[in-house]
Amino acid sequence: MASVEFSKILAFFKALSDESRLKIVGALASNERSVEELATLLELRAPTVSHHLAKLKEVGLVEMRSEGTTHIYHLVMSEMRALTKRVLTLDSIETFTEDVVPDAWERKILGDFFEGQRLKEIPASRKKREVVLRWLVERFQFDKRYTEKEVSAIIAKHHPDFATLRRELICAKLLARESGVYWRP
Amino acid sequence: MASVEFSKILAFFKALSDESRLKIVGALASNERSVEELATLLELRAPTVSHHLAKLKEVGLVEMRSEGTTHIYHLVMSEMRALTKRVLTLDSIETFTEDVVPDAWERKILGDFFEGQRLKEIPASRKKREVVLRWLVERFQFDKRYTEKEVSAIIAKHHPDFATLRRELICAKLLARESGVYWRP
DNA sequence: TTGTAATTTTGATATACATCTAATTAGATG
DNA sequence: CATCTAATTAGATGTATATCAAAATTACAA
Structure with missing residues (x-):
């Protein structure tokens, strides 16, 4: 209203x-x-x-x-x-x-690109990809450190191309990396 | 425009x-x-x-x-x-x-109530009467003093009821009067 | 080049509303 | 009370425009 x-x-x-x-x-x-x-x-x-x-x-x-x-x-x-x-x-x-659900857009994108937990496809447009990446990064804890293998394994549960997605997460600064160790900043 | x-x-x-x-x-x-x-x-x-x-x-x-x-x-x-x-x-x-003729209203009233120099009728509404009175007072000079007879004579050229109009001119402060002498303030 | 996704353009439709005339209401005057 | 004037209300009409589906456009990707 x-x-x-x-x-x-x-x-x-x-x-x-x-x-x-x-x-x-x-x-x-x-x-x-x-x-x-x-x-x-x-x-x-x-x-x-x-x-x-x-x-x-x-x-x-x-x-x-x-x-x-x-x-x-x-x-x-x-x-x-x-x-x-x-x-x-x-x-x-x-x-x-203010009467509009503020994250209607994000929810629509997630609905479009996910089949349950499984990411059907990596969105081509930057804005949509970012929505998916923000969802992905939620699978990681804030105070924990991950090896590259662990990161890949977690991503792989949602999409086979874990390498691309891992790189994108870093690029979007949603994950940080230093000398082979990953964490959520 | x-x-x-x-x-x-x-x-x-x-x-x-x-x-x-x-x-x-x-x-x-x-x-x-x-x-x-x-x-x-x-x-x-x-x-x-x-x-x-x-x-x-x-x-x-x-x-x-x-x-x-x-x-x-x-x-x-x-x-x-x-x-x-x-x-x-x-x-x-x-x-x-600004594209509107600013005195369109006044000119319309004057057109409605005058037949040439002759005032057909004294407007009943205050706003219209004031337009007519402002036109009437233009028949008087600024730096001149008039007797009541002179004032009445000038008004009578435009309308028979000079007494009412003379009073209205004073009331609207368009003419001033003191001890029988009239002038335009 | 061929295909695909996001946007814009086109064309159609339905609704909103600015304007008018005619009818009605409300004050003022004789 | 009858009449007149100014304003409003009612009803009718035409124009503007919000919306959508379908077609055309644009830029990127394979």
Whole structure:
């Protein structure tokens, strides 16, 4: 489920993603104005302007005051500032996908390339290969030292080409090696 | 004709006014990602994601790097910041309507209520009445003093109810009065 | 060169929505 | 109360566009 933050920001962008509404905001920036006045300025019919103002009001960007039968709208700059500021921070942007399972991609790759414990094929693309390598390196303990034979044996349980995979693990810095001894850094 | 500033900002809002694109931006906020990866994360087909990325690239919010046949996209935060900052300043917001004749409204009111030099009727709504009064006060010179008779005579050339209009001019502070003498402040 | 995987382009479809006219509501005026 | 004006709501229509499947493209590998 999308966060309230997300829908608020999405609504904000939707509100300002229309030429007429953006012009209305521009017109209100210098002055409060009635519906009829805005309609004349933008060369639109009153119902159209009314419809746009309703959308802007929904997200809190404008407010209305009655004077007789005429409704006078004005911009709420504080809301404008509050919303744009939120978009500026990386932290809040990341929440845009918080309803998404963050490792869906990795799990899909593992599902595609493994048949149980057995690696069907070494992925050609770097990004996919890295996912497989990160899974492989989990078969090793952190505080233990391995001989080359041991490393090869562990890898061989998942794929016959242990030499290539061993090299790739080193290359990706997932395993470290010095004078024939391997460990997990 | 709309300013380049205006269309740039409109394009920016259009780019971010879609749920999927906003989520893409969110996903790219923490990491660069391939098309396939984004498609898995958002549960969309690759062509759809490709289409969205093209739109984001058009406004400079993302950039792309090739790695083999996979295209890896990343967010351009500087562009994000530059665009949101521009929206924050009142000055630039006002330019959203710079292609609009600023006094279109006033001219329409004057056209509606005047028959040549003759005021057909005194507008009931305050906003419209003020437009008419501002036109009327232009019939008076700045550095001259008028008797009440003179004021009434000038107004009467445009409308019979000079008393009401004279009072309204004072009330709107467009004319000043002291001990029977009138002038334009 | 032939094949394969990732992406993009094309074409089709369905939905969202901006705009208009006509009808309705709400205040103000005579 | 009847009327007028400004605004909103309802209903209709056309355009924009998000999405997908299928075809075309691109870059790499065998």
